[in-house]
Amino acid sequence: MAERRTVLAEAAAAAPRKQDAAVVRDALGVGVAVGLSGVAFGVTSAGSGLGLLQTCALSLLVFTGASQFALVGALAAGGNPFTAAAGAFFLGVRNAFYGLRLSQLLALPRAVRPFAAQWVIDETTAVTLAQPTRRAARIGFTVTGLSLYLLWNLTTLLGALGAKALGDTDAWGLDAAGPAVFLALLAPMLRTATERAVAGLAVLLGLGLLPVLPAGVPVLAAALAAPAALVAEGRRGGRTRSGAPDGTEEAR
Numbered sequence: 001m002a003e004r005r006t007v008l009a010e011a012a013a014a015a016p017r018k019q020d021a022a023v024v025r026d027a028l029g030v031g032v033a034v035g036l037s038g039v040a041f042g043v044t045s046a047g048s049g050l051g052l053l054q055t056c057a058l059s060l061l062v063f064t065g066a067s068q069f070a071l072v073g074a075l076a077a078g079g080n081p082f083t084a085a086a087g088a089f090f091l092g093v094r095n096a097f098y099g100l101r102l103s104q105l106l107a108l109p110r111a112v113r114p115f116a117a118q119w120v121i122d123e124t125t126a127v128t129l130a131q132p133t134r135r136a137a138r139i140g141f142t143v144t145g146l147s148l149y150l151l152w153n154l155t156t157l158l159g160a161l162g163a164k165a166l167g168d169t170d171a172w173g174l175d176a177a178g179p180a181v182f183l184a185l186l187a188p189m190l191r192t193a194t195e196r197a198v199a200g201l202a203v204l205l206g207l208g209l210l211p212v213l214p215a216g217v218p219v220l221a222a223a224l225a226a227p228a229a230l231v232a233e234g235r236r237g238g239r240t241r242s243g244a245p246d247g248t249e250e251a252r
Contacts (some may be wrong), residue, residue, distance in 0.1 A: 016135075023136045027127050027143035033094040034065070034123050035151025041068055042159020048076035052160050059156040063149060064121050066090040079214055087220050105129070105137050119145030194233050201225035 036060065045055040050072060058068050067088040074084035100121045105128065108116055120142070127144045131137040190196045202225035209218040 019136060020139055023131060023139045024143050026130075027140045030123050030127055030149055031144050031147030032151060035148045036155055037065070038152040038155030039159035039162075041065065041072070041152075042156040042161075043163045044069065044076070044159075044174075045072045046160045046163035048072040050075070055160040056153065056157055061154045062088075062092070062116060063152070064092050064095060065152070066122070079217075083214060083217055083220075085119060087217070090220055090223055094122075095120050098122075098182075101125070101143070102128055105134065106141060107134065108138075116141070116145075121145075121148075123148055194229055197232075198225050198229045201229055 071088035124144045127140040202222040206218045206222040
């Protein structure tokens with residue numbers, strides 16, 4: 001009986017360790033996979049005319065891949081610096097909404113929150129929200145944020161240094177790496193019809209306005225997809241309540 005209790009106690013103690021190890025493994029996988037695309041940003045940034053220090057400062061201080069790619073992409077296309085910065089800013093605003101959700105889930109000490117805010121990005125949010133417990137969420141957030149921050153900045157430096165060796169950076173198509181990673185993370189999160197409608201309309205607005213608006217502006221215009229989709233959904237919901245198109249009213 002005593003031996004059985006010992007075995008059960010050991011099994012109970014080992015379960016959290018296995019769970020922690022699984023979270024660390026998954027978080028490192030995301031951190032390493034996405035962190036390597038920092039090379040693409042470094043090369044793209046250097047190709048757009050930014051210096052080595054400017055490129056590295058963007059990764060150290062901004063640290064939100066989609067916004068960084070949007071900024072250097074607009075600059076490379078000859079866009080106004082203020083317009084490019086505005087587009088990058090509005091793309092980065094989504095992290096503030098991530099922070100509202102993660103602050104409740106992680107419940108970090110106040111002294112730690114300003115530092116943790118730097119790591120509130122798409123990847124850390126995705127890993128954190130996938131965890132079943134607060135302990136696992138904290139581990140996932142920390143490991144993903146630390147590994148991605150270190151590797152992203154290292155590969156940004158390497159990419160910027162190696163940009164000259166690559167020659168024509170546009171020919172490599174590396175500027176598509178960041179958006180591709182962002183879409184890979186975003187696609188599984190589009191679960192409802194409204195979310196998919198917002199994403200689809202944003203793509204249509206962004207691509208459709210590229211030929212007629214200055215670089216950086218189509219990104220800002222794509223943000224109009226959210227209120228447009230919400231207004232359409234509100235009207236459709238109002239008609240459903242008043243007209244009962246599902247046939248429930250007639251059945252009565």
